[in-house]
Amino acid sequence: MEKKKCRPVPVIICAVFIALFLILPLVFVITEAFSDGLAGWWANITERYTVKALKLSLLSMVAAVVINTVFGLFAAWALTRYYYRGQRILNTLIDIPLSVSPVIAGLIFILTFGRSSPLYPLLQQLHISVIYAVPGIIIATVFVTLPYVSREIIPVLNAIGTAEEEAAALMGAGGWKIFRKITLPHIKWSLLYGIVLCTARSLGEFGAVSVISGHLRGRTNTLPLHIEILYNEFQYSPAFAVSSLLVILAIILLVIRSVVEHRGGKNEQV
Amino acid sequence: MKKIRKYIILSLCVLITAASLCGCGSRSDGNTVSMINVSYDPTREFYEEYNALFSDYWQQQTGKSVEVLMSHGGSGTQALSVANGLPADVVTLALEADVNSIMNEGIIEPGWVEQFEGDSSPYTSTIVFMVRAGNEKNISDWGDLAGEVGVITPNPKTSGAARWIFLAAWAWAENQYGADNEDAIVDFVGKIYRNVLVLDTGARGSTTTFCENGQGDVLLAWENEAFLILEQYPGEFEIVNPSISTLCQPSVAVVDEVVDRNRSRDLAEAYLEYLYCDEAQRMIGRYNYRPSNPEILQEFSNVFDLEMELVTIDHFGGWVAAQEKYFSDGGVFDRIYDFQR
Numbered sequence: 001m002e003k004k005k006c007r008p009v010p011v012i013i014c015a016v017f018i019a020l021f022l023i024l025p026l027v028f029v030i031t032e033a034f035s036d037g038l039a040g041w042w043a044n045i046t047e048r049y050t051v052k053a054l055k056l057s058l059l060s061m062v063a064a065v066v067i068n069t070v071f072g073l074f075a076a077w078a079l080t081r082y083y084y085r086g087q088r089i090l091n092t093l094i095d096i097p098l099s100v101s102p103v104i105a106g107l108i109f110i111l112t113f114g115r116s117s118p119l120y121p122l123l124q125q126l127h128i129s130v131i132y133a134v135p136g137i138i139i140a141t142v143f144v145t146l147p148y149v150s151r152e153i154i155p156v157l158n159a160i161g162t163a164e165e166e167a168a169a170l171m172g173a174g175g176w177k178i179f180r181k182i183t184l185p186h187i188k189w190s191l192l193y194g195i196v197l198c199t200a201r202s203l204g205e206f207g208a209v210s211v212i213s214g215h216l217r218g219r220t221n222t223l224p225l226h227i228e229i230l231y232n233e234f235q236y237s238p239a240f241a242v243s244s245l246l247v248i249l250a251i252i253l254l255v256i257r258s259v260v261e262h263r264g265g266k267n268e269q270v
Numbered sequence: 271m272k273k274i275r276k277y278i279i280l281s282l283c284v285l286i287t288a289a290s291l292c293g294c295g296s297r298s299d300g301n302t303v304s305m306i307n308v309s310y311d312p313t314r315e316f317y318e319e320y321n322a323l324f325s326d327y328w329q330q331q332t333g334k335s336v337e338v339l340m341s342h343g344g345s346g347t348q349a350l351s352v353a354n355g356l357p358a359d360v361v362t363l364a365l366e367a368d369v370n371s372i373m374n375e376g377i378i379e380p381g382w383v384e385q386f387e388g389d390s391s392p393y394t395s396t397i398v399f400m401v402r403a404g405n406e407k408n409i410s411d412w413g414d415l416a417g418e419v420g421v422i423t424p425n426p427k428t429s430g431a432a433r434w435i436f437l438a439a440w441a442w443a444e445n446q447y448g449a450d451n452e453d454a455i456v457d458f459v460g461k462i463y464r465n466v467l468v469l470d471t472g473a474r475g476s477t478t479t480f481c482e483n484g485q486g487d488v489l490l491a492w493e494n495e496a497f498l499i500l501e502q503y504p505g506e507f508e509i510v511n512p513s514i515s516t517l518c519q520p521s522v523a524v525v526d527e528v529v530d531r532n533r534s535r536d537l538a539e540a541y542l543e544y545l546y547c548d549e550a551q552r553m554i555g556r557y558n559y560r561p562s563n564p565e566i567l568q569e570f571s572n573v574f575d576l577e578m579e580l581v582t583i584d585h586f587g588g589w590v591a592a593q594e595k596y597f598s599d600g601g602v603f604d605r606i607y608d609f610q611r
Binding site for chain 2: 110113114115116120124129131132214215216217218219229232233234
């Protein structure tokens with residue numbers, strides 16, 4: 001098939017736009033990050049509080065991905081394989097984290113677990129701290145990334161239908177076996193894609209976590225919060241060095257994402 | 271099998287997460303005790319050094335080292351977090367009113383102002399002018415701000431610093447036109463706010479507007495923030511000390527509910543008490559706050575303008591009255607801001 005003739009104007013507009021709004025700022029971030037040289041960048045990255053913030057960000061990311069993968073699989077299953085009253089409502093509810101502003105998500109948890117909540121005395125007696133502590137940050141991250149995995153799987157599950165699974169069940173396969181042998185191979189790539197999206201979103205999460213964190217340096221500061229604090233303290237080159245770390249992580253995720261998209265696309269064609 | 275290995279890895283991840291969740295509850299292990307100090311934005315560098323000093327002292331006294339976890343942010347926001355359950359052992363905030371708002375939740379007991387010397391303010395600051403190098407507009411005192419100049423100051427509705435700034439201008443006008451002549455005072459302060467080019471929500475925002483974005487001829491700022499700007503932008507700006515300003519007293523307090531729960535009252539009180547020792551007071555001066563100890567303040571007479579007349583909040587009848595009269599909805603500031611539009 002012959003390719004269509006290239007139209008230069010839209011392409012140029014698109015390229016200029018991308019250069020201005022995406023490439024240029026990124027270049028500035030990277031230049032600023034390395035303004036003290038490679039050694040300076042490394043010193044900024046390995047600073048004690050930065051490392052702790054990175055660890056916390058990774059921890060909440062892993063937790064969000066694990067929890068949301070499990071939840072996403074169950075939710076997608078429940079929404080495509082059974083028919084019952086209230087299914088639509090459930091389907092809509094899953095999307096709440098996408099439509100609610102993250103700041104409000106944070107406030108919801110402050111109201112639920114904070115000092116004015118009826119749950120607070122109970123939590124105090126059990127010596128459990130939720131908000132202004134690590135569990136709160138994980139909960140907030142899980143909340144904002146909740147729909148990502150299930151939203152990717154549901155369309156695929158709907159598309160493949162139940163015929164193969166029913167056939168396997170008739171031949172005597174158990175639920176776990178059906179999932180492993182029939183369902184998983186179908187949804188493998190969309191599941192991976194959802195996980196990548198969930199990872200990216202949880203690493204960058206700012207709003208909800210900012211409300212709930214209390215900004216305890218070295219304990220409840222995630223990377224994005226740490227960047228904001230550094231910036232407000234006139235520490236521009238450390239702030240941009242840490243930003244560049246997030247940018248690098250994001251680029252890695254983008255590469256993984258396009259690999260997944262590419263291979264997933266090829267898989268479906270076969 | 272490959273798949274099974276995947277599940278094992280997955281479940282390991284869950285285990286690790288669970289384990290680290292359980293581990294984060296402990297507050298002390300053997301020889302290290304930890305405490306939380308919730309403070310506001312510009313104190314970061316000072317407390318970093320002070321925490322090391324205090325940790326050495328506490329080690330000598332008790333044989334245990336102290337790890338102080340810091341939290342910085344806007345003073346009002348920080349107070350709100352503590353009121354919502356952020357487990358701070360001590361708060362070191364910008365305004366008495368912010369500590370009072372925590373007190374009103376029943377977390378800090380009334381009478382905290384008397385607990386430490388100098389109204390529980392181990393360091394103070396004031397409001398000064400910051401002009402571009404050369405001071406082309408010849409700004410020397412509050413009177414010049416009503417002329418043809420561009421002024422940068424934050425919004426008194428949202429910023430603590432901005433309230434001190436408003437009151438400082440008010441105090442100068444009272445001195446100029448007489449305390450009874452309120453029409454003239456309102457008129458003068460109104461002229462200043464008509465000259466405001468950008469009314470940011472916070473003090474740091476105004477600093478950025480003035481220094482980074484190059485707006486305006488004069489920035490009204492905290493004295494300690496002004497010295498920080500001089501260090502950050504050498505040779506670009508000058509400090510102008512007005513004849514009258516306000517004595518801003520940042521407040522420190524022990525958070526009673528939290529220290530009783532953690533049995534850390536001794537530690538928390540010692541932490542704040544030690545801010546008044548000579549060594550800490552000198553450190554305060556080095557970080558451009560005014561030490562509350564008058565003798566040590568004299569040692570910094572070449573840094574701070576000690577001739578300035580500083581008006582305290584008592585002059586305005588305390589924070590509750592001042593808030594009501596000047597900054598509440600429909601208060602004096604709203605009237606000024608209205609006829610501006």
